[in-house]
Amino acid sequence: MTDKPVSEMSFEEAMRELEGVVGQLESGDVELEKSIALYERGAALKKRCEEKLKDAEEKVAAITLDETGAPKGTAPFDPQ
Template identity: 75%
Template sequence: MTDRPVDEMSFEEAMAELEQVLGQLERGDVALDASITLYERGAALKSRCETKLKEAEEKVAAITLDGDGNPTGLKPVSDL
């Protein structure tokens, strides 16, 4: 586990640390106080991953293609 702020992590970084946190919690070899801290960190990492995935999905959904399959620009997500 790192001390890096979760809101500065990429999706990949947050997912990797979340896997580490889950592994520690599943093993159950962590003191109760540390488990609570790990759980809180895991919840923040999960939220970060969900946010980054939603951002990526919105970018993909906003791409429009012309008749030849070439991107023509971005369409507001609200119009989809």
């Protein structure tokens, strides 16, 4: 667990820390008070990840839809 405020984390940072929190909680080797603190931190990290995903979805929607909400002409995705 880092001391970095959740509100300043990137999606990737929050996801990595959330995975660590879940791992610690699942291990069952954590004292009750620490478990509560980890759970609270995990909830904040989950919320941060959801916010960052929503922001990304909105950006993609803005790119792919015109001002009327109709899809813009786009080329098929070619990963090569």
